[in-house]
Amino acid sequence: MAWELTIWNPTGDSPRVFTDATTPNPLKAKPEIIVDAGGRTNSISLRVRNDILQAGPRDIIRWREWAIEPMTYQGQRLTFNGERLHFRVWDVRVGAGVIVSSPPITSPGSGPADRDADALDRISAVGLEHLLTERIVRTGPTIALDVATIAYNLCRDYAHPAIIVNQSNFPPTGYQLGVFYTPEKTLEAALNDLIATLPSGGRYHINADRGITFRGSP
Amino acid sequence: MATFSSARVLNYERVPIDAQDLVTSARIVIAGDLSDKSAGINTVVEPPFPEPHASLDHPYYPAPIVRAYDHALHATYAAERSFKLPSGVDPFLPRSAFTSEALAASVEFSGPRSALTDGNPTTFMHANTSIVDNPQLAWRAGSGREVVGCRLTYALKMTDGSLPFRVRVFAGTYFVQFGSPPVFYTITQEAELILDPSEEPREVIFVAPAASQDARQTMDPSWTAMRLMATGVGWEYFRVFDFWPLVINEPLVQDIARAQIRLPASNPRRVTVRGLLPPADRQHTITGWPGGTYTGRVARQTFRDGNTIIDFEQPGAPPGVPAELLEAERVRINRTREAIQTATYPLIVGAHRR
Numbered sequence: 001m002a003w004e005l006t007i008w009n010p011t012g013d014s015p016r017v018f019t020d021a022t023t024p025n026p027l028k029a030k031p032e033i034i035v036d037a038g039g040r041t042n043s044i045s046l047r048v049r050n051d052i053l054q055a056g057p058r059d060i061i062r063w064r065e066w067a068i069e070p071m072t073y074q075g076q077r078l079t080f081n082g083e084r085l086h087f088r089v090w091d092v093r094v095g096a097g098v099i100v101s102s103p104p105i106t107s108p109g110s111g112p113a114d115r116d117a118d119a120l121d122r123i124s125a126v127g128l129e130h131l132l133t134e135r136i137v138r139t140g141p142t143i144a145l146d147v148a149t150i151a152y153n154l155c156r157d158y159a160h161p162a163i164i165v166n167q168s169n170f171p172p173t174g175y176q177l178g179v180f181y182t183p184e185k186t187l188e189a190a191l192n193d194l195i196a197t198l199p200s201g202g203r204y205h206i207n208a209d210r211g212i213t214f215r216g217s218p
Numbered sequence: 219m220a221t222f223s224s225a226r227v228l229n230y231e232r233v234p235i236d237a238q239d240l241v242t243s244a245r246i247v248i249a250g251d252l253s254d255k256s257a258g259i260n261t262v263v264e265p266p267f268p269e270p271h272a273s274l275d276h277p278y279y280p281a282p283i284v285r286a287y288d289h290a291l292h293a294t295y296a297a298e299r300s301f302k303l304p305s306g307v308d309p310f311l312p313r314s315a316f317t318s319e320a321l322a323a324s325v326e327f328s329g330p331r332s333a334l335t336d337g338n339p340t341t342f343m344h345a346n347t348s349i350v351d352n353p354q355l356a357w358r359a360g361s362g363r364e365v366v367g368c369r370l371t372y373a374l375k376m377t378d379g380s381l382p383f384r385v386r387v388f389a390g391t392y393f394v395q396f397g398s399p400p401v402f403y404t405i406t407q408e409a410e411l412i413l414d415p416s417e418e419p420r421e422v423i424f425v426a427p428a429a430s431q432d433a434r435q436t437m438d439p440s441w442t443a444m445r446l447m448a449t450g451v452g453w454e455y456f457r458v459f460d461f462w463p464l465v466i467n468e469p470l471v472q473d474i475a476r477a478q479i480r481l482p483a484s485n486p487r488r489v490t491v492r493g494l495l496p497p498a499d500r501q502h503t504i505t506g507w508p509g510g511t512y513t514g515r516v517a518r519q520t521f522r523d524g525n526t527i528i529d530f531e532q533p534g535a536p537p538g539v540p541a542e543l544l545e546a547e548r549v550r551i552n553r554t555r556e557a558i559q560t561a562t563y564p565l566i567v568g569a570h571r572r
Binding site: 009010011045057058099100101102103104107115116118119120122124126133134135136138140141160161162179181183184185186 | 231232233234235236237238240241245247279281282284293294295296297298299300482484485488534535540541542545549552
């Protein structure tokens with residue numbers, strides 16, 4: 001299996017990419033990633049050499065993994081310029097999260113005798129939905145709009161800069177709200193309130209490409 | 219602060235940088251959460267819109283009055299949080315900040331102007347019953363002072379208890395053309411308050427946020443004046459014991475907001491030292507430390523077996539407990555707190571009294 005770890009700064013800019021071919025490689029072990037049903041990242045746990053990775057608190061990380069199969073023709077391995085060719089299969093952006101616990105960027109990782117391995121090389125990240133709890137809605141009342149349109153307007157105006165808001169990810173629900181008014185609430189609470197107004201419910205989540213999606217249940 | 223040699227250090231280890239609870243922009247809500255009665259802000263009135271608009275066509279959605287403090291790192295982390303005013307804190311300037319000389323004018327009120335700010339329950343201004351014009355009191359709060367409401371202590375006796383006694387309060391920029399009678403010109407946000415009859419002095423504190431959907435809210439938020447106008451009929455006497463504008467104590471509220479800021483530690487560490495150190499110390503200095511004398515801010519101290527375990531800059535997991543268990547506990551606590559907040563948040567920005 002091959003992998004790719006992408007790191008952005010806390011505002012989602014300046015991406016840096018590390019792969020299994022990176023030398024020196026910052027990863028000391030394969031990560032553990034927990035994803036809830038529907039694609040919402042629960043947690044990501046990595047063991048790294050942070051003096052190479054340079055991941056700071058609140059950096060955004062994404063883990064991508066794929067399998068490689070050899071490219072063959074009539075049973076023969078194909079090569080190009082002396083290099084063997086491969087297919088990339090099962091290419092999955094597994095999850096993305098925001099780092100909530102990390103070693104200092106000067107940390108060289110832990111050795112077998114170190115009792116504070118957690119502090120020296122463990123990075124913990126939670127799903128990007130955590131960023132929705134740190135943004136405050138300040139809008140006035142919204143009147144007579146589709147619920148998904150209201151959600152899009154709120155995310156467009158108040159979402160964390162690391163979250164990508166694309167209107168195509170907010171398909172109309174078919175239900176309109178008379179008035180929606182949530183001053184000084186978190187964006188997460190406002191989205192939860194919008195979900196609660198839908199007769200058949202709905203859900204939102206932030207995918208591994210940092211895009212927020214909002215959908216009503218059919 | 220204790221100073222000791224590195225020879226006393228038994229163990230040194232790093233602590234993971236904890237960035238779970240981050241606040242780089244704190245927003246203090248002055249008026250907007252009416253569940254906290256102790257703040258004394260318990261009445262928000264619905265303003266009548268000027269004719270020809272009818273109230274039913276233009277319901278009032280108040281814009282909360284908020285003061286925010288942004289740390290320099292807010293551009294990096296963009297983590298903001300909204301806070302209620304701490305219980306018991308009065309966010310407004312005291313009466314001593316206003317003098318009766320600031321009163322711009324009064325119409326059809328008799329009595330000493332000093333009665334409005336002297337705090338004496340036996341002195342008052344009173345409106346005359348045999349009048350043609352509506353009695354009025356007007357304050358100019360002073361340049362740079364934004365008026366958001368007023369405190370009013372009054373006594374009111376009605377001859378006809380079935381009739382409402384309305385007091386209209388105007389906040390805005392203020393211009394008076396002196397003359398006889400004086401003429402008031404205002405660019406205002408109006409609010410109307412119905413006063414209950416009370417023969418004993420009764421205090422009303424009210425804040426009138428601007429309407430969030432009203433264009434006037436964006437026109438000029440710097441209201442520097444307050445005018446009270448009684449419009450009721452069927453009353454025997456109306457006495458005003460205290461009346462002065464509510465102006466936010468900006469330095470106090472900024473200090474409260476600044477105290478809510480939470481930043482990630484840069485280089486947290488845990489040092490185990492032989493012997494016991496003073497528990498109340500907020501800072502320790504270790505001499506002979508590699509790289510030079512180290513002075514660190516104490517986040518937590520653990521006393522165990524005659525030794526002191528000092529967490530500098532940020533508390534770590536309790537000794538012996540893996541950091542991931544502590545993180546899991548924090549996640550669980552935050553989710554429980556959010557569930558409770560969602561269930562009990564009273565969306566009453568603007569409780570209406572009619």
